[in-house]
């Protein structure tokens with residue numbers, strides 16, 4: 647059987663790294679097209695013909711193309727070494743729980759909370775494009791914190807990952823959201839620190855950061871319990 651060439655478009659963001667990470671976890675060879683967000687490179691005629699939505703990441707598998715980071719991960723998990731990064735569909739309950747986590751993270755943590763913070767913040771945010779909206783930013787941060795409690799409950803149940811002992815694409819999504827939050831100055835509960843050390847300590851994560859044109863991770867972790875204490879941590 648012929649294997650088609652995998653090509654991943656996009657580097658540099660918390661969404662693009664998800665696809666690099668999954669490809670590395672699955673040990674798949676791929677070609678990287680290192681185009682960047684807001685550089686004009688997503689608007690070229692060539693790229694628009696591949697992805698009319700003009701967004702990254704985008705995966706090409708031969709003649710097939712798929713966008714949306716969470717969908718790319720699900721596609722890769724299902725197609726390759728099935729069962730490695732997601733429960734098998736036959737395992738109906740675990741599969742449904744995995745789907746629930748994926749939808750929850752991309753809708754509630756990413757799109758409804760963190761992306762709102764990013765779009766309407768000044769400084770490293772995109773307020774110069776989408777408009778400054780301090781109330782929306784404050785409320786989105788509060789909402790993120792409230793929603794995060796659902797993941798917190800599961801992890802305090804002494805689970806290594808969201809689905810127990812199996813690392814899945816839901817953990818890739820959650821980890822990238824937690825790092826995004828920390829980079830935007832949101833404090834996250836201490837329970838997530840060992841979780842982040844586990845997930846970002848994976849060799850595939852380190853390789854993905856490099857492939858995503860990002861330096862090794864390093865950030866100051868600010869706990870909710872001790873808001874005045876910054877504990878420098880290098881997770882990279």
Ligand SMILES: N[C@@H](CCC(=O)N[C@@H](CS)C(=O)NCC(=O)O)C(=O)O
Nearest residue numbers: 659661683684688701702703714715
């Ligand atoms: N929900 C999408 C969001 C994709 C998205 O918004 N990507 C941004 C970069 S993170 C982008 O491509 N923006 C177009 C541009 O700025 O050129 C996903 O998770 O893949």
